[in-house]
Amino acid sequence: MSVLKRAGLYVMKNTGRSLLLFAILALTAAFVLSGLSIMNASVNTSARLRGTTGASFTVERNLSTGSLNSIGGGTSIIQQEFVTDAMIKDILKTDGIRAYTAKSGASLALRDLSGNLLRVIYENPKWDGTDLDYQLNAIGSFFSEYDKLFLSQSFLLTQGRHITDQDDHCIIISEALAKKHGLSVGDKVELYRQNWTTGMANAGDEGAEVEIVGLFKIIESQDDKNSRAPFYLYENYMFVSMNTVKSLSDWVDDAAERKGYEYADFYVDDPEQLETIIQNVQKLGSINWNNFNITVNDEVYKRAAGSMSNAASLIRTLIIVIVVISAGMVALILSLWLKGRIRETGILMAMGISKPALLLQHVIESALIAVPAFCAAWLISQGTVGWMAGLFDSAMETEYLAISGADFMTVCIGGIWILLTAILISCISVFRYKPKSILSMME
Amino acid sequence: MSILELRNVQYSYDQKKNVLKNINAQMERGKFYAILGPSGCGKTTLLSLLGGLDSPSQGTILFDGQDIEKLGLAKHRKNNIAFIFQSYNLIDYLTPKENVALTSKLPPLPILQLVGLTTEEIKRNVLKLSGGQQQRVAIARALASDAKVILADEPTGNLDEKTAAEITSILKECAHQMQKCVIVVTHSSDLAKQADVVLQLKKGLLQEA
Numbered sequence: 103m104s105v106l107k108r109a110g111l112y113v114m115k116n117t118g119r120s121l122l123l124f125a126i127l128a129l130t131a132a133f134v135l136s137g138l139s140i141m142n143a144s145v146n147t148s149a150r151l152r153g154t155t156g157a158s159f160t161v162e163r164n165l166s167t168g169s170l171n172s173i174g175g176g177t178s179i180i181q182q183e184f185v186t187d188a189m190i191k192d193i194l195k196t197d198g199i200r201a202y203t204a205k206s207g208a209s210l211a212l213r214d215l216s217g218n219l220l221r222v223i224y225e226n227p228k229w230d231g232t233d234l235d236y237q238l239n240a241i242g243s244f245f246s247e248y249d250k251l252f253l254s255q256s257f258l259l260t261q262g263r264h265i266t267d268q269d270d271h272c273i274i275i276s277e278a279l280a281k282k283h284g285l286s287v288g289d290k291v292e293l294y295r296q297n298w299t300t301g302m303a304n305a306g307d308e309g310a311e312v313e314i315v316g317l318f319k320i321i322e323s324q325d326d327k328n329s330r331a332p333f334y335l336y337e338n339y340m341f342v343s344m345n346t347v348k349s350l351s352d353w354v355d356d357a358a359e360r361k362g363y364e365y366a367d368f369y370v371d372d373p374e375q376l377e378t379i380i381q382n383v384q385k386l387g388s389i390n391w392n393n394f395n396i397t398v399n400d401e402v403y404k405r406a407a408g409s410m411s412n413a414a415s416l417i418r419t420l421i422i423v424i425v426v427i428s429a430g431m432v433a434l435i436l437s438l439w440l441k442g443r444i445r446e447t448g449i450l451m452a453m454g455i456s457k458p459a460l461l462l463q464h465v466i467e468s469a470l471i472a473v474p475a476f477c478a479a480w481l482i483s484q485g486t487v488g489w490m491a492g493l494f495d496s497a498m499e500t501e502y503l504a505i506s507g508a509d510f511m512t513v514c515i516g517g518i519w520i521l522l523t524a525i526l527i528s529c530i531s532v533f534r535y536k537p538k539s540i541l542s543m544m545e
Numbered sequence: 546m547s548i549l550e551l552r553n554v555q556y557s558y559d560q561k562k563n564v565l566k567n568i569n570a571q572m573e574r575g576k577f578y579a580i581l582g583p584s585g586c587g588k589t590t591l592l593s594l595l596g597g598l599d600s601p602s603q604g605t606i607l608f609d610g611q612d613i614e615k616l617g618l619a620k621h622r623k624n625n626i627a628f629i630f631q632s633y634n635l636i637d638y639l640t641p642k643e644n645v646a647l648t649s650k651l652p653p654l655p656i657l658q659l660v661g662l663t664t665e666e667i668k669r670n671v672l673k674l675s676g677g678q679q680q681r682v683a684i685a686r687a688l689a690s691d692a693k694v695i696l697a698d699e700p701t702g703n704l705d706e707k708t709a710a711e712i713t714s715i716l717k718e719c720a721h722q723m724q725k726c727v728i729v730v731t732h733s734s735d736l737a738k739q740a741d742v743v744l745q746l747k748k749g750l751l752q753e754a
Contacts, residue, residue: 115638453648454623538599
C-alpha cells in the first residue's frame with residue numbers, strides 16, 4: 103500500500119480527529135487572514151489619510167501687532183497687512199505643500215442670460231422685498247475642495263467638479279438653488295456685484311458670465327434657519343473662482359486698503375512633515391512674521407491616524423496571541439495523537455515500513471487536512487471581511503479590506519511550518535526508540 | 546539449505562548479563578519450529594533478533610547467507626520476515642482487507658478467504674472480530690507479504706483451545722504447503738507437539754529438545 107493511500111485511509115477513517123484538526127486550522131487561518139486584512143486596511147488608510155485628511159497650516163493676519171486707526175466717531179479699526187498673492191507664491195515654493203486656498207467673501211447676485219435676477223432661497227417672509235432677496239454668499243476660492251465646508255463634510259460635491267486656481271469664471275452652487283432655478287452643471291449665468299448703496303435696482307453695472315462647474319449637497323443641517331438672514335443659509339452659498347471674485351468685488355467694503363486675504367490655508371502632502379514645512383516657511387525672509395500668525399490644523403489627521411494606529415496595533419497583538427495559542431494547540435494535539443499512535447507505528451515498523459516513510463505519512467495526513475482547511479479559511483475570511491467592511495465602513499477605507507494573495511500565502515506557509523515542526527518534534531520522541539522497544543511499549 | 550542462521554549470537558540488555566549466550570542455530574524453509582522456555586528466558590528477544598527488530602550484542606544473523614545488518618534491518622523486515630503477535634497487532638481503524646493490504650505483495654482477498662474469513666467478516670472493522678478471527682487476519686497479513694519466514698510470538702496465547710488448534714493447523718500448512726519457515730515462540734505444549742523441530746531456550750542457550 104502506498105504512503106499516500108495509508109495517509110488517506112487514516113484521514114478518512116478517523117473522521118473526528120480529521121474534522122477537529124480541520125476546524126482548528128480553518129478557523130485559525132481565517133482569523134489570521136481577516137486580522138491581516140484589517141491591519142493592512144488600517145495601514146493603507148493611514149497612508150491615505152496622510153495624503154487626504156487635509157492637514158494644513160494657516161497663515162493669518164496678526165491683529166495683536168497691528169496699529170489702531172481712527173475712522174471717526176470714536177471708532178478705531180486695527181490696521182494690519184493682509185496675506186497677499188505674492189506671499190502665497192513665496193510660501194508655495196516650500197517643498198511638501200500641495201494645495202492652498204484663501205478665502206475672499208463677497209455678496210454677489212446671479213442673473214440668467216435673459217437678465218432676470220435669481221432669487222435666493224429662504225422661508226421666512228420677513229425678507230421679502232429687502233436687499234437680501236438676491237444676495238448670495240460668494241466664497242472666492244483657489245481650491246474649493248479644500249474649503250473647510252467641504253473638508254468638514256458639511257457640503258458634498260454631488261455633480262461636476264471643484265474649482266482650482268487655474269479656473270476663471272467658474273462657480274459651484276447648491277443643488278437646492280440649482281433646482282429652484284432649473285440650473286445644471288454646464289449652464290452659464292451672469293454673476294453681478296451687489297451695490298449696497300444704491301440697492302438691487304442698480305445691480306448689474308459690473309458683471310461676468312460664469313459657468314456652473316459643480317453642484318453641492320448640504321450634509322450638515324443648520325439650526326434656527328428661520329431666523330437666519332438668507333445670506334447665511336447654506337443653500338445660498340456659492341463658490342467662485344478667485345480671479346472672478348477679485349475682478350468683480352475687489353473687496354467691496356474696503357477696497358482701498360485691502361489688497362489681500364485675511365488668511366490662507368496651505369495643505370501639505372504628508373501631515374508627518376507638517377512641523378518641518380512650517381519651520382521652513384518661517385524662514386522665508388520676504389515675509390514679516392511679526393505681522394502674521396501660523397496655526398497648525400492637523401487634529402483630524404491626528405485623531406484618525408491615532409485610531410488607525412491603535413486598531414492596527416490591537417489587531418497585531420490579537421494575531422500574535424491567536425497564532426501562538428493556535429500553534430501551541432495544534433502542536434499539542436498532533437503530538438498527543440502521534441504518541442497515541444505508537445502502537446500503529448510499532449506495527450508498521452515491524453512490517454518494515456521505514457521511519458522516513460512513516461514521517462512522510464504523517465506529513466501527508468496533515469497536508470490532506472490542511473489544504474482544504476486553508477481553502478475553507480479563504481472562503482470564511484472573505485465572508486468575514488465582507489461583514490467587517492460594513493462594520494468599519496466609516497472607520498476606514500473599506501476598499502482596502504480584502505484578502506490578498508500574499509497574506510494567504512503567508513498564512514499557508516506559516517501553517518505548514520507549524521504543522522511540520524509539530525510532526526517532527528512528536529515523531530522524534532517516538533522514532534528514537536528501536537522497533538522492539540516500541541513494540542514492548544505496546545504490550 | 547538454511548534460510549536463517551544464528552552465529553554466536555549474544556544479547557544483553559545492560560552489557561552485564563547475557564540473556565542469550567553464544568547461540569548457534571539454523572532454520573530451513575518448509576519446517577515448523579517451536580521455541581519453548583520459561584517466561585523471561587529471552588524467547589521474544591530471540592524472535593526480535595531474527596526479525597530484525599533489534600540487533601544482537603555480538604554475533605551475526607544470516608538470511609539466505611547474508612548478514613541482515615548489512616541488508617538493512619527495515620529492508621529485512623519488509624522483504625523477508627512476517628510477524629504474528631499474541632495480541633494480533635492489527636491497525637484498529639482498518640478492515641481486515643485494508644490491514645492485509647498494508648504490506649501486501651499478493652491479492653488480500655483470496656488469502657483472507659484461505660485463512661477462513663467470510664466476505665462479510667472481511668468488510669468489518671477488525672475490532673468487531675473475535676480473537677480467533679483477528680489472529681486469522683494477522684496470519685493472512687503475514688502470508689500476503691510473501692515473506693519466506695514467519696515469526697509468531699505466542700500466536701495462540703489469547704485463544705480458546707479449539708481456535709488455537711485451528712490457528713496451529715494454519716501455521717503448519719504455511720510451513721508445509723507454502724514452503725515457509727515458520728518459527729513459533731510458545732508456552733503451549735499442544736502447539737509444540739505439532740512442530741517439526743522443538744527448540745528449548747534455557748539459561749540463555751538454545752538446544753533441540
